[in-house]
Amino acid sequence: MNIIRTKDLSLFYGSFQALRDINLNIPEREITALIGPSGCGKSTFLRTLNRMNDLIPGVKITGQITCHGEDIYAHGTDPIALRKQVGMVFQKPNPFPMSIFDNIAYGPKLHESLSKPDMADLVERSLRGAALWDEVKDRLKKSALSLSGGQQQRLCIARALSVSPDVLLMDEPTSALDPASTMKIEELMGRLKQNYTVVIVTHNMQQAARISDRTAFFLTGDLVETGRTDEVFSMPRDKRTEDYITGRFG
Amino acid sequence: MKRRLSIKRRVYSGALTGFMYLAVGIAVAALIGIIGFVLYRGLGHITWEFLTTARSALRNTVGILPNILYTLYIIFTTLLIALPLGIGAAIYLNEYAAKRRLVRFIEFVIELLAGIPSIIFGLIGVLFFIQAMGMRRPSLLVGALTLSILVLPTIVRTTQEALKTVPAAYREGAFALGATKWYMIRTIILPASADGIVGGTILAVGRMVGESAALLFTAGMGYALVTNYFEALQTAGGTLTVMLFVYITEHGDFDTAFAIASVLLIIVLLLNIGVKLVKRRLKKI
Amino acid sequence: MKTKTIIEQTMKTTFFLCGMLTIVITFGIAVYMVISGIPAIREIGLSDFLFGQVWNPTGAEPQFGILPFILTSVYATLGAIAIGVPIGLATAIFLAKVAPPKVAAAVNTAVELLAGIPSVVYGFVGMIVLVPLVMNVFNLRNGATLFSAILVLSIMILPGIINVSRTALAAVPREYEEASYALGATKVETICKVSVPAAKSGIAAGIVLGIGRAVGETMAVILVAGNVANMPELFGSVRSLTMAIAGEMSYATGFHRNVLFSIGLVLFVFILLINLTLNLILKRGGAKR
Numbered sequence: 001m002n003i004i005r006t007k008d009l010s011l012f013y014g015s016f017q018a019l020r021d022i023n024l025n026i027p028e029r030e031i032t033a034l035i036g037p038s039g040c041g042k043s044t045f046l047r048t049l050n051r052m053n054d055l056i057p058g059v060k061i062t063g064q065i066t067c068h069g070e071d072i073y074a075h076g077t078d079p080i081a082l083r084k085q086v087g088m089v090f091q092k093p094n095p096f097p098m099s100i101f102d103n104i105a106y107g108p109k110l111h112e113s114l115s116k117p118d119m120a121d122l123v124e125r126s127l128r129g130a131a132l133w134d135e136v137k138d139r140l141k142k143s144a145l146s147l148s149g150g151q152q153q154r155l156c157i158a159r160a161l162s163v164s165p166d167v168l169l170m171d172e173p174t175s176a177l178d179p180a181s182t183m184k185i186e187e188l189m190g191r192l193k194q195n196y197t198v199v200i201v202t203h204n205m206q207q208a209a210r211i212s213d214r215t216a217f218f219l220t221g222d223l224v225e226t227g228r229t230d231e232v233f234s235m236p237r238d239k240r241t242e243d244y245i246t247g248r249f250g
Numbered sequence: 251m252k253r254r255l256s257i258k259r260r261v262y263s264g265a266l267t268g269f270m271y272l273a274v275g276i277a278v279a280a281l282i283g284i285i286g287f288v289l290y291r292g293l294g295h296i297t298w299e300f301l302t303t304a305r306s307a308l309r310n311t312v313g314i315l316p317n318i319l320y321t322l323y324i325i326f327t328t329l330l331i332a333l334p335l336g337i338g339a340a341i342y343l344n345e346y347a348a349k350r351r352l353v354r355f356i357e358f359v360i361e362l363l364a365g366i367p368s369i370i371f372g373l374i375g376v377l378f379f380i381q382a383m384g385m386r387r388p389s390l391l392v393g394a395l396t397l398s399i400l401v402l403p404t405i406v407r408t409t410q411e412a413l414k415t416v417p418a419a420y421r422e423g424a425f426a427l428g429a430t431k432w433y434m435i436r437t438i439i440l441p442a443s444a445d446g447i448v449g450g451t452i453l454a455v456g457r458m459v460g461e462s463a464a465l466l467f468t469a470g471m472g473y474a475l476v477t478n479y480f481e482a483l484q485t486a487g488g489t490l491t492v493m494l495f496v497y498i499t500e501h502g503d504f505d506t507a508f509a510i511a512s513v514l515l516i517i518v519l520l521l522n523i524g525v526k527l528v529k530r531r532l533k534k535i
Numbered sequence: 536m537k538t539k540t541i542i543e544q545t546m547k548t549t550f551f552l553c554g555m556l557t558i559v560i561t562f563g564i565a566v567y568m569v570i571s572g573i574p575a576i577r578e579i580g581l582s583d584f585l586f587g588q589v590w591n592p593t594g595a596e597p598q599f600g601i602l603p604f605i606l607t608s609v610y611a612t613l614g615a616i617a618i619g620v621p622i623g624l625a626t627a628i629f630l631a632k633v634a635p636p637k638v639a640a641a642v643n644t645a646v647e648l649l650a651g652i653p654s655v656v657y658g659f660v661g662m663i664v665l666v667p668l669v670m671n672v673f674n675l676r677n678g679a680t681l682f683s684a685i686l687v688l689s690i691m692i693l694p695g696i697i698n699v700s701r702t703a704l705a706a707v708p709r710e711y712e713e714a715s716y717a718l719g720a721t722k723v724e725t726i727c728k729v730s731v732p733a734a735k736s737g738i739a740a741g742i743v744l745g746i747g748r749a750v751g752e753t754m755a756v757i758l759v760a761g762n763v764a765n766m767p768e769l770f771g772s773v774r775s776l777t778m779a780i781a782g783e784m785s786y787a788t789g790f791h792r793n794v795l796f797s798i799g800l801v802l803f804v805f806i807l808l809i810n811l812t813l814n815l816i817l818k819r820g821g822a823k824r
Contacts, residue, residue, distance in 0.1 A: 263723035269625060277645075342554035359561050362814075377567060460654065519648065
């Protein structure tokens, strides 16, 4: 079952075309990795999925993206409701300069008013979901900026989970982290896919191979190849994919 | 997904957005209102005679030539005193001083001084120059000395900022070629930061033009025409802004006041454009 | 070679002297304010001076209580802050986060101009336009009141607040805001709940700057506040610390003049405290980042 489909999706920054006719289906409860060299459009593509590109002036989008069968760029679609459904984790851990608790409570407070115990419960569930609860349960009132980089990134994942999305977009979530923290997050992603659909942009080929179910290879705005990760990595159909995976450019 | 925002959130966002536009409207309207009103009431009274004669009680005519001259004299004298001192102090702090803690302390004191209101400087001018130094009565010189102290922090600060923008690599490059320190400052640092220093100077001139509280009792409010610079330094004379105040409070002559206010606004506008141009050049480098 | 070292030494000494002279002047001011302010306070008695409610310097038995001035300065400043801060902050938000670049540049130019207008001009326009307006709207005998002073001051402190807050808001990392949008927050929610709290030390600095400007402003308030040494009332004529100095300097002699220096000292201490607060705020804000 594909939760997100794109049809002939193109994106322009002013007159520059950053994405060209992308047709990609993203299946539910799997990890889809978007790979490709810098500037290939993979991050741009990711940010069209929750309409974060709306925030940049001069962006024009053609084609179609559907989520649960609904056109997310159709007139009358609310980007705010969309973003609640499609969560996002960024490249650099970006906790708000507030307490750990307030970071998690931020999203839910926007969308509903919860009683204190309900909120505490939700915060705990979100932190457990991001495998961070045991490490921070004694210092929820402490500033989130006091956490290590890896913990901060898991906090950001927990924060994304707090508004119960069904898709999680991750934009190179481990590129700013050390190997140990990276491993923890990779483990976490393996568990997350039981409940969530994950789309991850990564520079790290091994990471894509290790954790993803499907891989999509982007090059200069084109979607070159997409398929099951083991197939893409063992027998790429396109010469350019093979060159990239074997490290001939990148 | 097509579910719209809850009413509460929409009201919250709408109300705050509305307030924001209201606030911007007030700020812009205040500006346009003040400038428009002053020019509307004042421009008509600016004549060639107004700009080129002195006030004459006998003929019952009003002219601001002496005050234009006094303003220029005070600016010139103040810059003569405060520019070398301020730029020198900034160079010392930025290029020579070795003890970081001392420098930081001095910067802190200068910062404190920068926030002191002009009326206090006026008091200091009276206290120090008129009473303690025995200059006895207000004069352009006392006014200029007072203003020098007033603009000194501004000049030191803006010069320091300009010096700080010169990359350390320039300094190292010059030293590596065997340049001495002063040679390096003269040939590399000062040319590279000249625009910033000029911008800071224009800012200081702006402050002098608009100043009144510090000058009222130090430079006085005379309006006799004295063209000789050195003679003028000894006489009490009102700058344009001080005279604006005098025409309002002593003469109740609002037409003249609006005319002077218009002249001041035009000067401020020109100075602002000057700063803009300097900044633009700064960006190009 | 020798002349070169001589030049080097001379320049170094010159710059050193400039630096030292600047410091001497700065400290000189502070010391001089204290020295000339203290004798009169000693003679009147500190509490009679600060808390005395009657100012009658030329009476047969002169009285020098400056509580009316102090309270007027405090109330006028609080009032100006109450009106000026919301407007200034909202304008700063507009400039830093909402306005398209061209509009922002235009409004910015306007704000810079507003900052450059001499304070007498503000006072004059206030006197011609605002004072009669206040008189008619509130049906007063005299429109030159604390209220008029507050209105003029709130416009005058706008540029400082706008500039400093705008810089602080523009420096808020984009990532914070993106994270908020990604959680489904609207623009307004993101600004109010993420951007403004993240920029709070800068905004506080802008407010303190505004307080300093309002406390120290002289020539504008002289023209609109009535200049009467009453205990302050919102719709009554009042006199602030700065007005007391500027208004009486021209004719005060002898002991009366010394008292004005003491008022200057009080004002000086006020401003120093405000500036110290500003420095603390900036330092704390800087340390966090």
